Amino acid sequence: MPLLCFLSLAFFPALAWAAEPPSMTSALLRTAWALLVVVGLILALYGLSKKRLFLGKIGGNAITVIEMRPLQPKVALALVEVRGREYLLGVSTGSIHLLADLTGEPGKQKADFPTLLADQQ
DSSP states (O other): OHHHHHHHHHHOGGGTTOSOOOOHHHHHHHHHHHHHHHHHHHHHHHHHHHHHHHHTOOSSSSEEEEEEEEEETTEEEEEEEETTEEEEEEEOSSOEEEEEEOOOOTTSOOOOHHHHHHHHO
């Protein structure tokens, strides 16, 4: 088959130049279309990767960060609720420490973060 193509071009060189070059408008449209396809594929892959990352979430909403208070650039206090119990955590670059278990009686009204912080000091 390649030999046949070579022989036809060797004996009939006019066939090689038979196609006219594309106009500037058609070349621009083809380039724009190709760019849209590539951007669409990138966005589709990005969406699938985000969706796949969230599919592996186990346990649902068992842990909720209620509030964070920065103390220094890399140190903060965190009020966290885990399965109905509230904890005050100290969070730094290399560690997390439990500062207090703030779980009260079931019927008691939940206090806001500044009040809980003042009660623990």
